[in-house]
Amino acid sequence: MSKKYTVTSALPYANGPLHIGHIAGAYLPADIYVRYRKSKGDDVLFVCGSDEHGAAITLRAKKDGVSPQEIVDKYHAINEKAFTDLGIDFDIYHRTSSELHHETASEYFKTLEEKEVFTQKTSEQFFDEEYQQFLADRYITGECPKCGYEHAYGDQCEKCGSALSPLELKNPTSTLSGNTPVMKTTSHWYLSMQKHEVWLKEWIEEGMLDGKQHHDPKTWRSQVLGQCKSWIDGGLQERAMTRDLDWGVKVPVEGADGKVLYVWLDAPIGYITATKQWASDNGKDWKSYWQGDDVELIHFIGKDNIVFHCVIFPIILRAHGNYALPTNVPANEFLNLEGDKLSTSRNWAIWLHEYIEDFENQQDVLRYALCATAPESKDTDFTWKDFQTRNNSELVGILGNFINRVVVLTNKYWEGKVPEQGELTIYDQEVLQAIKDSPKKIGYCIERYKFREALSEMMSLARLGNKYLADTEPWKLKKTDEVRTQTIINIALQLAASLSILSKPFLPFTAEKLTAMLNVSESAWEQSAEQLLSTNHQIEKASLLFSRIEDEQIEAQLARLG
DSSP: OOEEEEEEEEOOOSSSBBHHIIIIIIHHHHHHHHHHHTTTTTTEEEEEBBBBOHHHHHOOHHHOOOHHHHHHHHHHHHHOOOOOOOOTSSSEEEETTTHHHHHHHHHHHHHHTTTOOOEEEEEEEEEEETTTEEEEEEEEEETTTTTTOEESSBBBOTTTTTTTOOOGEEEEEEEETOOOOOOEEEEEEEEGGGGHHHHHHHHHHEEEEEEOOOOOOSSOOOOEEEHHHHHHHHOOOOOOOOOOOOSBBOOOSSTTEEEEOHHHHHHHHHHHHHHHHOOOOOTOOOOGTTTTEEEEEEOOBBBGGHHHHIHHHHHHHHHHHOOOEEEEEEOOEEETTTTBBBEEEESOOOOOHHHHSSSTOOOOHHHHHHHHHHOOOSEEOOOOOHHIIIIIIIIIIIIIIIHHHHHHHHHHHHHBBBOOOOOOOOHHHHHHHHHHHHHHHHHHHHTTHHHHHHHHHHHHHHHHHHHHHHHHOHHHHTTTTTHHHHHHHHHHHHHHHHHHTTHHHHHHHHHHHHHHHHHHOOOOOGGGGGGOOOOOOOOOOOSSSSOOHHHHHHHHHHHEEE
């Protein structure tokens, strides 16, 4: 039975543009993983879309004096274009404000309600007297009970990453009026998470489900397991799955007027809706990507979404029945910027759409820098100086330099035709062995979600190519030993052809240029282990893969921050 891979990236809120922290967290790693899997010929579906409900949207709409629909329409378009421009290649980029999603989420809720997964309860909740409305979690800020951060939201502290409930906050304040809210009675549908503790603990800690091995917990990141364990060990609580709001998926049962689905129930169902839409557009069966033992469901997220994807959503999937649970949730930690936490309110961010305007045709430089500094196991720091160094020293100085040298020499001495390979030295054999070994090494890292290591392995091959040419100096040798020179260039070209495949998950635009320059057709991952270029194969003229980034460009970016 061949596997189907359903890969999701966290649905970004359509209340503002994307910044590099978002990309490093949930989108670039997923894109690298999907591109790799597809080049191996695996059946992969990559879904995402805009999260267009919830208090964050209504807050933005109030602030801008427009309707929530206008806000989501604006940012859905901006973000979809920015993703495309960076080469994040979703199979579908959907939206939760669509009619199909409202239908899907409503049906899902009704099924859970019929199965008595929820309990309806009346409770006291925060109410803003000036605005005459109940406050959704994001409308309340206060002091975090865990770390003391003074601007924590009612559902989460963005400083320590703890998931919270509004009642836990010290000194709560309404973000609408700035007043202290009062308590008022309201009724909601609650998910009794504590009823699922036993199977959830076994599933997360041992990877076991219904007495069978479901996944290998050793492949899960320690911060993901740690956060889940601390939640379970602390005792799971009931959590309200509906909210008093007028923007969102209406609760589809009697007596629920003025209530919508909690955004953390609504948004993950958005993955299923997107799959349905894609399947309908492509004549496929959507269920085969969500149901059955052959489905690998993988969620790429930031660390602030761990609990929702590893505890709440799995409970909901299992309670509904028939759905596959995630086999991995490779959540990243946070990316900082110039030694400080990214902050959209302080404009301490690098906005993706602005980067693409300022650094034309240099999308791969950002992809490279973000992958090389990816916050896979701890928070990391992006700096413009490091970005410049990685471009100038590594992309221009190593990868670009190697390709340029070998293509120029082939055109100069053999009119662009691949020369013949003669007798091999031990050094030649070592280089050919490295070509053979690289796809396995890089693939091993990618399959274990170690993207920094995978990128490093790919660059090691380019480094070897560069060193091989520097050591053998074929441009000097040509005068005295034609046969040896031809062999060196042949091997260097084989290495370049291998890189045209191996670089694609990380640097898709560069790989495309390199494929065109070498005049080769797109090949499957495994073929990169082979010698792809036959004698007399005609290649094109050299063109630069990368260009230097000057100090002035970097200074201009630093001046723009904040």
